[in-house]
Amino acid sequence: xxxxxxxxxxxxxxxxxxxxxxxxxxxxxxxxxxxxxxxxxxxxxxxxxxxxxxxxxxxxxxxxxxxxxxxxxxxxxxxxxxxxxxxxxxxxxxxxxxxxxxxxxxxxxxxxxxxxxxxxxxxxxxxxxxxxxxxxxxxxxxxxxxxxxxxxxxxxxxxxxxxxxxxxxxxxxxxxxxxxxxxxxxxxxxxxxxxxxxxxxxxxxxxxxxxxxxxxxxxxxxxxxxxxxxxxxxxxxxxxxxxxxxxxxxxxxxxxx
Amino acid sequence: xxxxxxxxxxxxxxxxxxxxxxxxxxxxxxxxxxxxxxxxxxxxxxxxxxxxxxxxxxxxxxxxxxxxxxxxxxxxxxxxxxxxxxxxxxxxxxxxxxxxxxxxxxxxxxxxxxxxxxxxxxxxxxxxxxxxxxxxxxxxxxxxxxxxxxxxxxxxxxxxxxxxxxxxxxxxxxxxxxxxxxxxxxxxxxxxxxxxxxxxxxxxxxxxxxxxxxxxxxxxxxxxxxxxxxxxxxxxxxxxxxxxxxxxxxxxxxxxxxxxxxxxxxxxxxxxxx
Numbered sequence: 001x002x003x004x005x006x007x008x009x010x011x012x013x014x015x016x017x018x019x020x021x022x023x024x025x026x027x028x029x030x031x032x033x034x035x036x037x038x039x040x041x042x043x044x045x046x047x048x049x050x051x052x053x054x055x056x057x058x059x060x061x062x063x064x065x066x067x068x069x070x071x072x073x074x075x076x077x078x079x080x081x082x083x084x085x086x087x088x089x090x091x092x093x094x095x096x097x098x099x100x101x102x103x104x105x106x107x108x109x110x111x112x113x114x115x116x117x118x119x120x121x122x123x124x125x126x127x128x129x130x131x132x133x134x135x136x137x138x139x140x141x142x143x144x145x146x147x148x149x150x151x152x153x154x155x156x157x158x159x160x161x162x163x164x165x166x167x168x169x170x171x172x173x174x175x176x177x178x179x180x181x182x183x184x185x186x187x188x189x190x191x192x193x194x195x196x197x198x199x200x201x202x203x204x205x206x207x208x209x210x211x212x213x214x215x216x217x218x219x220x221x222x223x224x225x226x227x228x229x230x231x232x233x234x235x236x237x238x239x240x241x242x243x244x245x246x247x248x249x250x251x252x253x254x255x256x257x
Numbered sequence: 258x259x260x261x262x263x264x265x266x267x268x269x270x271x272x273x274x275x276x277x278x279x280x281x282x283x284x285x286x287x288x289x290x291x292x293x294x295x296x297x298x299x300x301x302x303x304x305x306x307x308x309x310x311x312x313x314x315x316x317x318x319x320x321x322x323x324x325x326x327x328x329x330x331x332x333x334x335x336x337x338x339x340x341x342x343x344x345x346x347x348x349x350x351x352x353x354x355x356x357x358x359x360x361x362x363x364x365x366x367x368x369x370x371x372x373x374x375x376x377x378x379x380x381x382x383x384x385x386x387x388x389x390x391x392x393x394x395x396x397x398x399x400x401x402x403x404x405x406x407x408x409x410x411x412x413x414x415x416x417x418x419x420x421x422x423x424x425x426x427x428x429x430x431x432x433x434x435x436x437x438x439x440x441x442x443x444x445x446x447x448x449x450x451x452x453x454x455x456x457x458x459x460x461x462x463x464x465x466x467x468x469x470x471x472x473x474x475x476x477x478x479x480x481x482x483x484x485x486x487x488x489x490x491x492x493x494x495x496x497x498x499x500x501x502x503x504x505x506x507x508x509x510x511x512x513x514x515x516x517x518x519x520x521x522x523x524x525x526x527x528x529x530x531x
Contacts, residue, residue: 059408083412085405093427106413106423154413 007035008068009158009190010056015065017051024215025051028065031209031218033192035157038184040193040201040208042247044255048216049194053160056192057083069158077158079107082151084161088143090135096146097122097131103154121149124183141172145179152183161193165200174232177203181230198247202240203230208247212254219254222247320376324383328440331384332391333433339392340399340425357389387440391433398432399425 012031018024025048033039041049054060055067058074069077082103090099097118104114122128125145135143144164151159165173177200184191195201201208205224212219224243226234234240276296282288283295290298303310339346361382369378402425410420 057408057412059411078412078414081412083408085409087405089403089405089409091406091424091427093430102409102423103413106410106415106419 008032009035009037009070010192011066011068012055013066015055015062015067017048017055017060018063026055027215027217029216029218033190035190036188038191038193038204038206040195040205041211042195042198042201042208042251043211043216043219044213044251046216047211047213047254049211050162051216052211053083053162053192053194056158057081057160079154080157082154082156082159084147084151084159084164086163086166088135088140088147090143090146090150092135095132095134096127096138099135099146100127100149100153103150107154117153118149121153124152124186125149125179139172140168141176144168144172144176148176148180148183152187155187156189159189159191161191163194163196166196173197173200174235178230178232180204181228185229198251199235199244202226202243202247203235210247210250210254212257219257220250222250316376317379320379321383323380325387325437325440327380327384328387328391329433329437332388332436333395335388335392336395336399336429337421339396346396353389353392356385361386390439391436394432394436394439395429398429401432402428 010031010033012029014028014030015026016024016028017026029052041052043049051060055062056069056074058078067074070080074081090096091102094102100121101114101118104117109117119128119131122131125148127142127145127149130138130142135146138146147164165176168176180191181204191204193201193204202224208222208224209218210220210222211217222243226239226243279293279296283293294302339349365378365382368381372378372381406424406428407420410424415423
């Protein structure tokens with residue numbers, strides 16, 4: 001799937017963000033993310049990766065500059081955005097089915113429609129068998145699947161993911177990466193994905209944004225021209241390894257600069 | 258089963274040994290009866306007065322349970338107010354401490370003047386004693402919601418009522434139970450209510466000094482045990498098994514990781530989005 005024409009879904013215009021006593025986190029970021037893109041943001045710790053997602057979602061306002069999502073302010077665009085956090089953030093007092101339906105419930109979608117939607121999503125992410133289990137009964141990977149299902153339940157046009165697989169083992173992470181691409185092919189959302197893992201970023205993305213730290217700014221933008229659909233075998237191809245090597249090199253540059 | 262029998266047998270052996278020592282002390286030192294009655298005298302008095310003791314127990318139970326229930330209702334309402342903002346907590350928190358540090362004995366005469374001696378006074382005192390742990394723990398539960406959960410709710414444009422009823426209140430339930438666990442009769446404060454019976458008219462004055470000492474030591478004990486043990490252990494003691502929808506190990510583990518300092522309102526370990 002290629003990015004749709006040239007419709008920008010997210011626009012940053014010289015966005016600066018500082019916290020509290022003037023600690024500069026992001027400095028004049030200009031950014032355009034097109035509909036249908038899968039953009040990963042990588043960078044050393046403290047470069048403001050997560051802050052980028054918080055700005056897009058309107059959870060924190062920019063200190064200067066403007067942000068547009070679907071041509072609206074981030075707050076107004078929230079209905080079309082879903083956020084996947086680093087930990088699965090499942091409510092421990094709710095079953096899987098109740099957790100996945102949370103977004104729809106908060107948005108006051110009728111029970112019948114909600115249940116249908118949740119049931120089909122649980123099938124989609126392979127959690128049909130544990131629908132009535134509590135989060136504590138699930139493995140880390142299953143929790144993440146539930147979290148993804150919850151994010152997709154509200155049919156987002158934009159999915160923001162903040163290191164969602166950082167706490168998982170590599171095999172689980174790889175498998176979930178493949179599933180994320182499968183779901184995206186089916187549902188066609190745009191994604192902004194923050195990660196520490198270069199290989200993960202290369203595998204998933206159409207484009208990688210490399211941030212440099214102190215203060216956070218765009219160091220480089222790397223297009224990843226590997227064809228879709230991408231499958232597990234892609235990881236073994238020399239082109240893939242080459243791209244990972246190149247991205248790692250750019251990341252090191254950003255760090256030492 | 259066998260192990261339990263041995264435990265019971267051991268405890269019984271100690272009990273019997275103590276009775277023997279007690280009786281021997283009376284014989285050897287010729288202790289007069291008004292200084293220390295014999296075990297037999299105590300046992301017969303217990304049997305003879307059993308109906309009266311039973312009734313007193315019933316009354317005490319009623320008063321302390323009434324006080325506890327009232328403190329849960331009042332305490333949760335206060336905690337809801339406390340949870341509204343840091344400023345509210347800063348303004349009102351000192352008075353929670355005040356309530357906790359003033360020896361209840363000191364204000365008991367006032368309370369009796371207000372509502373008269375008897376059940377109402379005892380219930381009110383039970384309420385005041387139980388209030389602090391309920392308020393402190395419930396407030397902590399309400400405000401210690403993980404930031405990501407708050408963000409999750411915000412992303413779905415959740416109303417303040419939805420955030421309260423679907424996030425903060427359920428999240429505070431385990432902490433509320435911790436508070437109840439500390440406040441309940443037989444909990445760390447429980448002795449008060451038993452000693453308070455001594456305050457009723459017609460009892461000898463001397464018990465008052467004893468009461469005072471006991472209340473003081475209990476206050477110390479509460480602060481000690483509340484400071485040294487995590488919420489989790491309290492919760493596990495209170496609810497022996499998982500109750501779906503109420504208790505959940507992940508939660509317990511998280512809450513347990515922070516020591517439940519009897520009053521914890523000021524120490525907010527995580528950044529909270531109001």
